[in-house]
Amino acid sequence: RLHRHARTMREQHGRAVHDALPSSLVAQRELCDLLCGHLLDQHGDAYRREANGLTCTAGDFHVALPTDDPEPLWSASLLVADDLLLMQPSTGGYRLTAASLASPSHWRLQDKLGRPMAEIHDPVPGVHRQLTPRIDRFFSHLTPERPVCRFNWSLQADAALYQPAAKQSAISSNTHLYYRVERQTLRRLPLSGAIVFTIRVFLHPLSTLRAMPGAVDALIAAVDAVPPDLAQYKGFPALRDALEQYRLESSTDTTRPRRFST
Secondary structure: OHHHHHHHHHHHHHHHOEEEOHHHHHHHHHHHHHHHHHHHHHOOOOEEEOOOEEEEOOOOEEEEOOOOOOOHHHHHHOOOOOEEEEEEOOOOOOEEEEEEOOOOEOOOHHHHOOOEHHHHOOOOOOHHHHOHHHHHHHHHHOOOOOOEEEEEEEEEOOOOOOEOOOOOOOOOOOOOOEEEEEEEEEEEOOOOOOEEEEEEEEEEEHHHHHHOOOHHHHHHHHHHHOOHHHHHHHOOHHHHHHHHHHHHHHOOOOOOOOOOOO
16 A cells, blocks of 8 residues: 555655755665665565566565666655665765655655755744754764664554645645554664664554544543644644634543633
């Protein structure tokens, strides 16, 4: 399903889904080679080398991998469920030099390609005060032997994986919301020194959290705790009325539930 999604998104959005600087080609090829080796070695039950490429038997698709592939990062991204991005060191810090981004979460590749990390995170409220120094320090200490994994979450008003911008106009109160989680990993490539940033999106109807006692209440409390400027960036105010229905359903108190506060 995600393989088809990536192909469809690129057909519809072109360079907004895949783009790269020429200087990234060596790192792209290194990543593609490493990924193919990993899939064949660790997931040989699902992948096999066939017809100048890799066939995924589990997903019933084939990805051609010619030796002179002009877009090895794109080919690599078609083999897995993750979006793949490359960041490389420069005089101005690490820059985004290539990306296959079929499922963006509130950002556009054309706004970020070629820019250093500090500029990429400019729209995020408080990022320079809290995170930029830590990001630079973290990148400088990242090694090929120790990949890192983290998670990020948000809410949205439809089931689309492709979300280049958060909804800013109000969503009606009866709209079904979705819980979006990104599993993000970072790893340094051993030869080029580039950093691979992977993003795997998981999307579930918010109603499915009802099966987990206290999960909806915890999520609403987390939304309420988000600072106003960050809530605006995430598009939470537009979801205010729609989220209220989940607050009402989860309330076990006879008093009137608290209003959505952002």
